[in-house]
Amino acid sequence: MAVLSLKLRMRPPVLEVANLNARYGRAQILHDVSILLGRNEVVALLGRNGAGKTTTMKSIMGMLRQVDGRISYENQDILGKPSYMICRAGIGYVPEERRIFRDLTVEENLEVGRRAKRENAPEWTLERLFDLFPNLRERRSNLGKHLSGGEQQMLTIARTLMGNPAVVLLDEPSEGIAPVIVEQMGFVIAELKRQGLSVLISEQNLHFARLVSDRAYIIEKGQVRYDGSFDDLDQHPEISRKYLAV
Amino acid sequence: MGFYFAQLLTGLANASSLFLIASGLSIIFGVTRIVNFAHGSLYMVGAYLAYTLVSAMDLGAFGFWLGVLVAAAIVGLIGLLIEMTILRRIYHAPELFQLVATFGVLLIFQDATLAIWGAQDLLGPRAPGLDGALRIMGEPIPEYDLALIAIGPLVLLGIWLLFRKTRWGVLVRAATQDREMVAALGVNQAWLFSATFVLGAFLAGLGGALQIPRETVSLQMDLSVIGEAFVIVVIGGMGSVTGAYVAAVLISVLNAFAILIFPQVSIVLPFIVMAIVLTLRPHGLFGAAGSEHGAPTEPEQPLRLMGEKGMMILFAAMAVFALSPVIVGDFTTVLLVDVMVATLFAVSLHFMMGIGGMVSFGHAAYFGIGAYAAAMMVKQLGIGMLPTIFLAPAVAGAGALFFGWFCVRLSGVYLAMLTLAAAQILWGITFQWQQFTGGDDGIVGVWPAGWASSDKVYFYLAFVCCIGGIWFLRRAAHSPFGYTLRGIRDSRTRAEAIGVDSRFHQWMGFTLAGAVAGLAGTIFAFSKGSVFPDSLGIAQSIDGLIMVLLGGIHALAGPILGAGVFVMIEDWVTRLAYWRVIFGIIILVVVLLAPDGIAGGINRLFARIRAVRKGGTA
The missing domain is CATH 1.10.3470.10 (ABC transporter involved in vitamin B12 uptake, BtuC)
Structure with missing residues (x-):
């Protein structure tokens, strides 16, 4: 663990979350959450339902109001900024519930996500995305609500990529989709890393997370309980037994 | 037979003007979720402005249509002012606040209109070149009504193209479904909302301006139209422009025939239609259940018995x-x-x-x-x-x-x-x-x-x-x-x-x-x-x-x-x-x-x- 943190310190992280607290009304959801995402790294945020994974991501994205602590992206403070500015800065968010625009076609959904090219990130075009998600090409004129669950999951990722992000926050990409699509999801995440993106994924599925990510945080009841490599985690099975549903 | 056809045309002409105001209301609601009570005021101000502009210019047919468009454009600008100074601050407030705030705007408009144009009703100028009547199947049909019948679908087509073929339109439709997600995809909502409100205000102003040859311009126009416009929006489905047109035609044509049988029905009829439609389709003819995302989530405080x-x-x-x-x-x-x-x-x-x-x-x-x-x-x-x-x-x-x-x-x-x-x-x-x-x-x-x-x-x-x-x-x-x-x-x-x-x-x-x-x-x-x-x-x-x-x-x-x-x-x-x-x-x-x-x-x-x-x- 110590070695890893040291390595990160030498290479400045692209996204840094420090001492993050988040509230809904009077209930505090996150307590002093600190997370680093290195450049071109895939990091998993593991935890059970309700542990605070989605809240962490929404906080980063500026979608929640009662948040304090520090969130910086490329050494710029982004906490308190509206979410459209955070997106424009280069952070893309793929929500857990997919939230595609049901009455828009596949192409129109992608159009909503389209943003100008960015210097520090790969550029995505419709054609490139259709190569990555061949199903979407066939269904480009279909309405969002007529897609299958797996296709909707692909569309929501593709829509975020249309913004040419440098960092992608991927909220539970393997949830509620068929195993064959999960496999495809793993391939997509590997491709994002190959393209030079940094990815933070939230997962309940330890097996899937291990396949696609470089290291992991475990979050429980709004607190970070583990920070380290999967190998270390394997050495201490009691940790995953305690905090994850395995 | 000719008589019934004439009634149908009257109904369609009424439908066009109702559609203009209702579509603006529907678009504004769809994107901003604001029920704009001041929409009737924008309609009224459009009529007064057009009256003044057309009378002042006196340039014949060209002057009339120019006056109508300029009046609508000014109303659009007024809409921008309202949006930026008031509505922008209350997008996250409960419906009640928004409604009451827009009612405050309505009150201010009533007195401003009274101060500028006075209390007496104004008889608008006829549209030059369209002030006669055409005989269709033996019945005289005002030419201006025919023009209105054409304007309604033309505006519908214009809005449809705007919403389908431009990036702005796609963003508006996306925001109608899930505005929080649209923001997370990098779209500045403030700008989108302002533009939407301007479009809605423009349409209301246009609706009012086009009424001047048909109706006296009065201080009662705002409240008399808003009830019916609300009904149209609800029947058509909130946020749906096509729905607004269909509902406007439905109500207006039904009304044109129903008054032949029972003259008093015209005020009750919209409600009966609305009750039937909503019982069968709770979100209107073309509406869908709105996304829950972005709704205020603050839990209610429990009520306590008094100590x-x-x-x-x-x-x-x-x-x-x-x-x-x-x-x-x-x-x-x-x-x-x-x-x-x-x-x-x-x-x-x-x-x-x-x-x-x-x-x-x-x-x-x-x-x-x-x-x-x-x-x-x-x-x-x-x-x-x-x-x-x-x-x-x-x-x-x-x-x-x-x-x-x-x-x-x-x-x-x-x-x-x-x-x-x-x-x-x-x-x-x-x-x-x-x-x-x-x-x-x-x-x-x-x-x-x-x-x-x-x-x-x-x-x-x-x-x-x-x-x-x-x-x-x-x-x-x-x-x-x-x-x-x-x-x-x-x-x-x-x-x-x-x-x-x-x-x-x-x-x-x-x-x-x-x-x-x-x-x-x-x-x-x-x-x-x-x-x-x-x-x-x-x-x-x-x-x-x-x-x-x-x-x-x-x-x-x-x-x-x-x-x-x-x-x-x-x-x-x-x-x-x-x-x-x-x-x-x-x-x-x-x-x-x-x-x-x-x-x-x-x-x-x-x-x-x-x-x-x-x-x-x-």
Whole structure:
């Protein structure tokens, strides 16, 4: 663990979350959450339902109001900024519930996500995305609500990529989709890393997370309980037994 | 045959102008979720501006159409100003705040229009080149109507292209479905909302400007059109422009034929169509259930039973109030009866909204039924005052039972719109049905029985009724029935999952609130000695909302405080010239500065004082 943190310190992280607290009304959801995402790294945020994974991501994205602590992206403070500015800065968010625009076609959904090219990130075009998600090409004129669950999951990722992000926050990409699509999801995440993106994924599925990510945080009841490599985690099975549903 | 065809064309021409205003309303609602009451004002201002521009330019056909377009463009700019100064601050506020704020804007517009163009109705110029009539199948059809029939679908086509073929249009449609997600994808909502509001305002202005050759331009245009526009939007499905056109055609054409059979039907017809459509399709013909994302999620604070100290303060206040007629003059005693009537009305509305979770934009309907029922019982049926005080609220309750059956099928803003439509229809009936309701002249000479005719005695009678009504609703709020209602308010699905029939409970809550509002109306009728259609008008409904809002929705004592303050302010302000402007500004200040009402404001003040004290000792 110590070695890893040291390595990160030498290479400045692209996204840094420090001492993050988040509230809904009077209930505090996150307590002093600190997370680093290195450049071109895939990091998993593991935890059970309700542990605070989605809240962490929404906080980063500026979608929640009662948040304090520090969130910086490329050494710029982004906490308190509206979410459209955070997106424009280069952070893309793929929500857990997919939230595609049901009455828009596949192409129109992608159009909503389209943003100008960015210097520090790969550029995505419709054609490139259709190569990555061949199903979407066939269904480009279909309405969002007529897609299958797996296709909707692909569309929501593709829509975020249309913004040419440098960092992608991927909220539970393997949830509620068929195993064959999960496999495809793993391939997509590997491709994002190959393209030079940094990815933070939230997962309940330890097996899937291990396949696609470089290291992991475990979050429980709004607190970070583990920070380290999967190998270390394997050495201490009691940790995953305690905090994850395995 | 020719005659019927002519009726069809008249209906289609009416549909076009209705479509213009309704489409703007629908687009604005779809994206910003704001129910824009001031939309009728934009329509009215469009007509006045076009009147001035076209008359001033006098350039023939070119001048006419240029004047119409410039008027619409100016209205668009006015819309931008409203959006940037007021609406932008309240996008996250509950519907109630938004509605009341736009009503404040409406008041300001009414006086501004009065100040600029004066009170007399203006007869607009004919459209040059289109001022004749064409004979179609032997019937004369105004050429201008034919032009309007073409303009409606053309505008629809224009909006359709704008929404389908431009990036802006795609963003607007996406925002209609999930605006929070659109923001997370990098779209600046502020800009999108402003542009949407400008488009909606432009369409309203255009609708008004195009009316000048057909209709006299008057200060009543704003409220007379808004009710019908709301109905069109709800029937078509909120946010759907195609739906707005279909609904406008449906209503207008049905109306053109229905008046041949039964001339009085025109005011009731839209409601009947709306009731049928909403019963079959709860989100309108082309509407879909809106996304839940981005809705206010703040959980409601639990209501607490009053402590011993609070009870003592309450009883002391009541005692002071009860003794006041002995000290103050008759004039003030009458004013105090007004305060009590307003309080009871506000408490009944608060029960419906705060406890029942049903926002009503038309609560005056039941106040008005109570008032009219009382007047008719006394004047036409010769029933005595005391039985009337029990019977009239029961009639109001029956009215609420009837309309409530439709309303509770919906939720949120659809429910609110349906309540508004119900009130508007009832208003139309009382206005139209002269032989029973006296129409505009109202019913006069509704005085209390001889023994209660002195102001002081009537004060105590009203006092007993109001305290009784308030106590009754408080009891209901803290009964198992009240707890169930609040459970439904907080989570309908969870309440239903534990076996609660949510519709039935809300229906009963609606009826209860309506009956108590009817009691307020009954007391009102006897204290004024007369009733007029105003008592079920939009303004009366909004007054109730303002009282609830002034007091703060989260406090049971809120409506009592709010009603008192409201009547005092109204009594003072309405003596001034241009009182609407002042009142409108007061409303806007409250909405923008103290969104949690007077009660909330006082609470915050105390919290701050406590915090300062704590800081001082530490």
